[in-house]
Amino acid sequence: MTVGYVMLCHTALDRAAQVARFWAEAGCPVVIHVDARVSDKAFASFGRVLGDLANVSFSRRYRCEWGTWSLVAASLAASEQLIARHPEARHVYLASGSCLPLRPAQDLADYLAKRPDTDFIESVTTEEVGWTMGGLDIERFTLRFPFSWKRQRWIFDRYVDLQRRLKIRRRMPAGLVPHLGSQWWCLSRATLKAILEDPERPAIDRFFRRVWIPDESYFQTLVRQHSRKVESRSLTLFKFDYEGKPHIFYDDHLQLLRRSDCFVARKIWPNAERLYRSFLEPQEGVQIRAEPQPGKIDRLFSKAVERRQRGRPGLYMQSRFPRRDHENGKTSSQYSVFQGFAELFDDFPGWLTRATGVGRVHGHLFAPEGVEFAGGERLANGALTADASLRDYNPQAFLTNLIWNTRGERQCFQFGPRDHQGVDWFMATDPNAQISVISGAWSVPLFRSDLPFATVRAEAARLQRIETRYLEILRSMYVKARVRIWTMSDFIENPMEPLQAIVDEISPRAARRLTEPPQMVDLTGFGRFLQNLRNEGMKPTLMGDFPVNGDPRIAAPRGRRPYLVQ
Template identity: 40%
Template sequence: MAKIAYILLCHKDPDAVIEQAHRLTAVGDCVAIHFDGRSSAADYQRIRDALADNPNVAFAAKRVKCGWGEWSLVQATLNALRCALGAFPRATHVYMLSGDCMPIKSAEYVHRFLDETDRDFIESFDFFESDWIRTGMKEERLIYRHLFNERRHKALFYKSVALQRQLGLRRSVPADLQIQIGSQWWCLRRRTIEAVLEFAERRRDVMRFFRSTWIPDETFFQTLVRHLIPGTEIESRTLTFLMFSDYGMPVTFYNDHYDLLLSQDFLFARKISPEAYALKERLGRLYAAQDVSFQISNEGRNLYGFLTRRGRVGLRFAPRFWEKESSLGRDRELMIVVCKKWHVAKRLLDRICQATNLPAVEYVFNEEHTPLPDLGGIQTTLEKRTRHRRSLMRMLFEYHETDRLVVCIDPGNLTLLQDFCSDRATTRLLEIECRFSDDYLVGHAKRVGLAGETTSDATLGRLLPTIRNDIAYESDLIRDAGFTHYSRMSEIGGTDRNASALRDFLSIDWDKARNIAEAKHLFAD
């Protein structure tokens, strides 16, 4: 059975460190602690005294003063690894944790998972070919020597890089290494750690190279593991669930994230708020629990992206350069059906085509596979269609040889609606108001990746009001925009009211409008 030696890198909150060590060792695993050399000696002694009687806890022989982005973080890890291998000869796996990490599965589940999967779990993507680094330095991390800490000595850091660039002091990457990059939170088998430590002792040139690279904790172990271990024995992912904001900062989890965390396909989570006492207590009990089943839906990142985007409503204040002086045509009429339930809008479009013979296009800016004619490549992707939306519409008018065209657009595309309504052409909007049952919203959440087949009822219960409010908010934005030619039909509006809206929208007589509005099963799900 798997026996884990946890490497615990920490620098604060001695009470939390003590509690975490007791929790992890209570089920038979081990902990090797490195407490930052910059931190209080009194706090360190407090931790040592509290854990002195625990045989499954050991301390790195030497404390290193750690700095973000420096080699010191790797050195601290190496010190803790040597301590763990010496103190815990029966440990089969080594798992890197920080003081902010907590288990999100039971120890029973964790051990069974590692027993069934004879692999190393470490993110390792090609440094130069992958897009793992989104902003900031990339190649410069390696080819220049970094002797100053960017956070403590920012001016010296960038002056040093500029001087090396000016003098042409580039250096080469060790010829036999293919540099990899990934998260520093990994889980490796004992034999892999032994191979890494042996390599580090033997290859002093490699050690010298990494000592002066920038942020080596994201490249050192990732590169050496991939260099020493067959690729078939490596799974390029972390077992610790973590997310980053748009600003590159770790997302912090709080008391109300318990169910979300348990449903992720990971063993631990980072980073738990120090003030999330209830969450830490529940996760601590969970780790020691027996016979717990977990429903894995893995929707956490999609949920986070959905919820954070809701708070960033912004409107463009100037036309894109390709739209400047662009128009659909002063004498043309674009009629836009706006509806969250796409199948309802498509049914209505079919009825409109049958009754009026008007050309119509379905969700051209929302569905990649909407049938479109060849328009010279502008129609090939959603990104191209949206970027060149006025040109696309103008070409569709020309293709159909018409001055009147009907299209469908999702209500979330307010910017598109505003663009078209500000054109010289006449733009009419018909919003279709639908009722949304809980079953429909659950299906919608699954279709857009906010939930999975195994998402718990509790998680869905908290998610559905947010989705419902989001749909209502989109509709409110459209109504508040004050569009000149705006009509509205409703699932509960009745035939006459809907026929009146259709008559105004399509500029057709009452009989045709009523014939369209009387369509059976128009609003059925």
């Protein structure tokens, strides 16, 4: 007793010939169906290549098309021929021309000899199938599908809609319960013969001629009527992606396929020379008696599908961009944003670099004049330029590219109401962002400028409106960033505590205690400046309370708390 193989071929006939010869030379009968769309010249050449093998024959040819009855008709014709001509075949294995045996033919024969009455075919009820595509599960059987889904998609969809509106429902032939599963099966001779000789087969065939994708349901349904024992799984290793398209195996999948211990795999790339050479050439002394375990590689495929769908955190690819709020992380790593610090302290970027000892501290990346990269550079990693017009074309992409291109190195930069605001919501909803704001500090450069006061007043009103809106964003319920906000007066009263918290957050392992505070700018007269703004009709509200006279950096002495001596 041996195993007979039915092969459905339509392309890469040279590879199909190699596989057919592999099985035939191992003593296995092979019946090949070649798609009628293959030219007569190619078919004749295919036949000549295998002409020296007496146990290889060709069945009646059908013009096959995905999703139609033709694939079932081709499988039935080849199966009938194999059953009639080769009584020694105890099991019949359905394979495609793109399948590749991963183990010697004798391994499969021995495996099936221990299970003579078992049929290996994925066969589950429609309610339990989660992989059906297009919303058609039980409707595959209750509606009619006379049109090609690939060639006549418009009329296919319209006809389905029409049948739904008219509430058309076909009846299954008596006694049949619809089942679905992979079309690649291995059936015992008894079961396959019972299906082929079923007295109700003419009526069953007529019904399935108008079922959608009948090759995934015909044998899967009928085997439940005639089989003694069904093992609801395929012996063929196959994988599908999230779109329902088959994964293709290449040369670099060699070790992966070996670990699966499966008998056959599909779908193999025709130019995978290493795979065909490794598995089809005789291997002396190699014996694999392990149970096929496709689950060994399921985890890898699951990770691959997840990577394809979600990508790496913070990496935007053409296939996934733009999809707002569907990205796998807005940015790839943590970064810090400082608002008001560079205005309140002299050379704050330089001080922060010395204090933390990590990362790169930029100026205002979104300044209207251009990008202020650290060290005055004009070009950053990934060919990001300091040109404002290029940055402003897509400021969010500019930020994500900067973080991605410099991953492994923490990025810190200044931000303020003068800057381009196209990243305000983006940063606020990014869990990787750490935003520290000294509200009202934008007024310090105006206070120190020599501009006419009317110009200063107008600019102060504009910047206050912008920052007020930004603070509303940072206090929104949708914020995911780590946000800290101080008014300018509160920060000046005790600057070391918040600065220490910032340093600890950027370099938590360093445990650096601040000994050198940054040099704060001279704010003498700042209270009078704010009062002058009020006198001119503009009400500053974001700075906090400042005395009209004196240096606000000098805190008022706190009185001692009285205590009682007994």
